[in-house]
Amino acid sequence: MKKAFVLLFTITLIGILAACNSSSNSSSSSTETPKTETKAAVEDKDTLTIVWLPNESGADLRDARDEIGAEIEKVTGKKVNHQTTTDYLIAIETIANGNADLGFFGAQGYIEANNRNNSVQPLVVPSGASGTLEDAVYYSWLAVNKGNEDQYINGSDYSIDNIAGQRFSFVSNSSTSGFKVPSAAIVSHFNEMDEYKDLDAEDLLEGGSNNFFSEVLYGGSHQGTLVNLLTDRADVVSICDACVNNYIELISGEENRAGSVYRILDDASEPFNTFPGREFALISVTPVLNAPIVVNQDNVSAELIEQILTALTSEDMANNEKVFVPRDSEIKGLFSKSADEQFVKVEDSWFDPIRELSSK
Template sequence: MKKTLLAAVSALTIFAVGCSADQEGEAAGSKGDDTLTIAWLPNESGADLEEARDEIGEIIEEKTGKEVEHQTTTDYIIAIESIANGNVDMAFLGAQGYIEANNKNEKVQPLVVPSGESGTLEDAVYYSWLSVNKGEEEEYKNGGEFTIDQIAGKKFSFVSNSSTSGFQVPSTSIVDHFSQTEEYSDLTTEDLLEGGEGKFFSEVLFGGSHQGSAVNLLTGKADVAAFCDTCVENYVELAEGEENKPGALYKVKENASAPFSALSGKEFSIISATPVLNPPFVVNTDNVSEEERQELIEILTSDEIANNEKVFVPEGSEFSGLFSKVSGKERLVEVEDAWFDPIRELSK
């Protein structure tokens, strides 16, 4: 793929962040065998999920005897670089983030992913949404059906170019759709990274997290935004339609926490929903031995985790958790590297 100035700047940013992470690791001192450090993406780093993160950490501490430390982040790159360079031992990443970390260091390997409602890998997916503000839905219809034909020329918000459902999946879908037309026959994902005159989008924003991308939409900074269902489910509720179907209308909950605290009652509609492979917990096997890796798999796939209502939150609960319990069968299930090959194919 052709290189752009933005790609070069991004590479320099990644290098700078990697160096910064190395320096922070040296300043903190090397982690001993008695400590397990877990990195979290920005989506799971908010104060509202602190109790859920701590719950998982406490269970791991109890079973392994190790002290668990949490490293929250404000940037995807930091989490990916931290696990790839061994500054943390474990991380919760999106599928694309895992692939990037694994490409940097093959010692980064997956442990588990949250299952689907079947309790297996068969339906272990969540959804990448393209959404617009309420009242603007009709512009994105053709013959009564929702279409993305009209997103060209709009102000668009992605999450991060290291996000699976907030960039990799939607950008691939956009390119696949528009490259069938004569005007955009040579469109590439790199063409979607910048907006402006002569570009596919008039403006491109990056929210930094799924929550941030949704806020870009709801505050009018973007006309269309990409973000996923699970990352905003603690803040929004279905107002009309069927979940994860084009045309579904969602509303920000009353008393929603930051960054939605000033947006209660705001509504948006989905114009596209694409299933995405669930995100994995991963480890750096330079830091974690095979025995320890197997112990972590056993802990994370246990009934104790699956039945913990601070980890898998039952329907109707007001607790802000990481995962939802809908069928009663949801749990964390072991996964291998090859399971993520469909996401790898999107990058080729």
């Protein structure tokens, strides 16, 4: 991707984050409040069900899921049940139709659930190293197998010009970093060329001789998408750093920079246990808004929501090394801890930059 576009995209996103954070800090009245009218059954709820996307449903993240559940149980006195999934759409529908009370989704998954049912609202997102919303981002990568990255160099910079006509794997069209953000970046880049001035995200959904990509695959999870690359089913894939960090190590370059090379760990768990030592390189990196824990307000009373917020934003949660894992730890967790990372309260409007990608 051209330097100018990446720089502009990054500056714009950081500016929006700062503005949103400033707004939320300056006026608590702007934050959406949970519904106060609830059914009697909601008040008597004994069990809270949390639904997880495929990326966070693996056995290697069971301890992290359980620790989040344990903190919620401690504060609310309710039992927590974890519902893992193998499909984005099933997870989204589960929270939207009330078969789950809470869920952990990417920004796009949350927006789709909210579109289905406005009672689905965000509670918290993991912060950045500052402990605030200002740097609450992770990264969407376009990656290729090691040895193929030279095809994507234009002069001294990496470029995505040559991804046209390649075999490409997304995660799911409901994935933020595995479809929504990278597809918007691809369209924006190629719209500058006369040949592709009418290209839009719909043109990226399917492959074929008359389409932008020769073939399009969907991995179903970021792990499954990376497997599509490692097994040579795809030439280029879109994945996120946070979703595969437990299985890889940086061996050259800087973290989250085009040109960096990563290696599958020798002791990586499934589905990477059959690919120890395999390497891949990044050709494009784009920042993405962090993913929220959400609640279905039709299922959970306002009082209980406040208790859940207390649990999620507590010091105990922020200091739980199975949830926010120190960089030098061997524990496989959901989030990395380098400084002051913690869960911070968030409102629906914070995700408007992702919504706006659909309108462009």
